[in-house]
Amino acid sequence: MTELVQLSHSLAVATQGKGFIEITGALASWLEESGAANGLLTVLVRHTSASLTIQENADPNVRRDLSDALEALAPESAAYAHQEEGPDDMPSHIKAMLTSVSLGIPVVDGKMTLGTWQGVYLIEHRASPHLRTMALSFIGEVVRR
Amino acid sequence: MTELVQLSHSLAVATQGKGFIEITGALASWLEESGAANGLLTVLVRHTSASLTIQENADPNVRRDLSDALEALAPESAAYAHQEEGPDDMPSHIKAMLTSVSLGIPVVDGKMTLGTWQGVYLIEHRASPHLRTMALSFIGEVVRR
Amino acid sequence: MTELVQLSHSLAVATQGKGFIEITGALASWLEESGAANGLLTVLVRHTSASLTIQENADPNVRRDLSDALEALAPESAAYAHQEEGPDDMPSHIKAMLTSVSLGIPVVDGKMTLGTWQGVYLIEHRASPHLRTMALSFIGEVVRR
Numbered sequence: 148m149t150e151l152v153q154l155s156h157s158l159a160v161a162t163q164g165k166g167f168i169e170i171t172g173a174l175a176s177w178l179e180e181s182g183a184a185n186g187l188l189t190v191l192v193r194h195t196s197a198s199l200t201i202q203e204n205a206d207p208n209v210r211r212d213l214s215d216a217l218e219a220l221a222p223e224s225a226a227y228a229h230q231e232e233g234p235d236d237m238p239s240h241i242k243a244m245l246t247s248v249s250l251g252i253p254v255v256d257g258k259m260t261l262g263t264w265q266g267v268y269l270i271e272h273r274a275s276p277h278l279r280t281m282a283l284s285f286i287g288e289v290v291r292r
Numbered sequence: 293m294t295e296l297v298q299l300s301h302s303l304a305v306a307t308q309g310k311g312f313i314e315i316t317g318a319l320a321s322w323l324e325e326s327g328a329a330n331g332l333l334t335v336l337v338r339h340t341s342a343s344l345t346i347q348e349n350a351d352p353n354v355r356r357d358l359s360d361a362l363e364a365l366a367p368e369s370a371a372y373a374h375q376e377e378g379p380d381d382m383p384s385h386i387k388a389m390l391t392s393v394s395l396g397i398p399v400v401d402g403k404m405t406l407g408t409w410q411g412v413y414l415i416e417h418r419a420s421p422h423l424r425t426m427a428l429s430f431i432g433e434v435v436r437r
Numbered sequence: 438m439t440e441l442v443q444l445s446h447s448l449a450v451a452t453q454g455k456g457f458i459e460i461t462g463a464l465a466s467w468l469e470e471s472g473a474a475n476g477l478l479t480v481l482v483r484h485t486s487a488s489l490t491i492q493e494n495a496d497p498n499v500r501r502d503l504s505d506a507l508e509a510l511a512p513e514s515a516a517y518a519h520q521e522e523g524p525d526d527m528p529s530h531i532k533a534m535l536t537s538v539s540l541g542i543p544v545v546d547g548k549m550t551l552g553t554w555q556g557v558y559l560i561e562h563r564a565s566p567h568l569r570t571m572a573l574s575f576i577g578e579v580v581r582r
Contacts, residue, residue, distance in 0.1 A: 151296050153441060153576070187332070247392070247393070248537070251336065252336055260302075262339050286577065296442070330443055331574070347485050358531060390534075391535070395538065397479075398573065432576065433443060
């Protein structure tokens with residue numbers, strides 16, 4: 148039986164306004180650098196106007212339609228009480244609440260157990276560029292080096 | 293103090309088109325077979341047009357209303373850019389984004405800490421039958437046998 | 438290398454009808470009492486008409502707008518098949534499905550890795566007061582005392 152370890156990391160991503168930014172590669176790189184073998188990866192986005200999802204990484208139109216769907220569910224035109232930070236701020240909080248703030252991803256043989264068409268995405272909900280940070284945790288077996 | 297272990301498993305479920313399929317029993321069976329005692333169970337669905345939720349397992353009308361609510365939030369009639377895989381595909385991605393792709397469930401004395409009325413469900417969003425796989429992870433104490 | 442442990446706890450919160458109740462402090466207290474140092478905290482709400490989110494803890498208007506958004510997405514006025522438990526029950530299940538039932542939060546040096554403006558909230562979706570319980574799990578390194 149292999150002893151388990153826990154590893155922590157912080158991942159920063161610069162966004163360019165509203166959109167889906169794939170972070171699958173960055174997560175895979177951290178797992179590889181860490182020698183992670185079998186266990187659980189957890190990702191937490193440390194913001195309330197950006198969020199996470201795992202979605203199709205093939206046709207870019209899927210992300211476009213997902214963005215449109217979020218716009219329709221949380222329109223800027225609604226009468227929000229919270230207006231101080233601009234018309235795109237309160238819709239951003241709603242979109243974050245409706246998607247994911249944390250994701251748990253089992254890891255086997257050093258690889259995330261994602262399906263063929265799955266990519267992990269940071270979703271920027273604000274109109275302007277932001278620097279977003281995510282807290283990463285891995286708990287499991289590591290390769291001895 | 294008991295040493296912790298990590299266990300991995302793959303769970304496959306055949307769906308019959310749109311609907312909620314309860315997987316609580318399958319998860320409980322894996323925990324029991326594995327000798328899982330105290331720790332954390334994580335479930336990840338490896339698809340982008342099926343998803344997960346924990347919801348009431350008593351009145352079947354609840355799942356019917358939940359399905360209707362998802363249909364209203366992501367109607368097939370909307371003008372999607374992504375059309376190649378049929379009218380039910382893009383709504384499926386939206387529904388998956390709005391529900392859950394992964395769930396973390398604490399386990400105590402070998403049992404998931406679900407409430408009385410909670411069941412764990414795979415939600416099939418596509419109209420046709422699919423074989424869906426989920427990655428399971430348990431990290432914690434196991435019973436020695 | 439420090440040996441990992443797993444800890445379990447149950448957190449009960451009395452709600453006063455619909456609203457967001459911050460539980461960040463209660464989670465931090467449990468971590469501190471437990472000597473949790475580095476690892477992963479998981480919170481599962483054990484109900485299907487209450488749920489979890491991590492959202493802005495500054496302007497109270499944000500929670501008001503979030504509540505309004507959930508009301509709009511799951512109106513009491515819709516024609517639900519499930520009516521036996523009152524007009525606020527089926528909307529509660531929908532709101533729970535659209536938000537989070539479990540959250541994974543990496544812990545570093547005994548602190549949750551939340552961003553500056555993030556608070557963890559239990560969302561009560563029912564109109565009347567309820568006693569809600571959450572299952573907590575910590576897996577990681579603890580301080581020896």
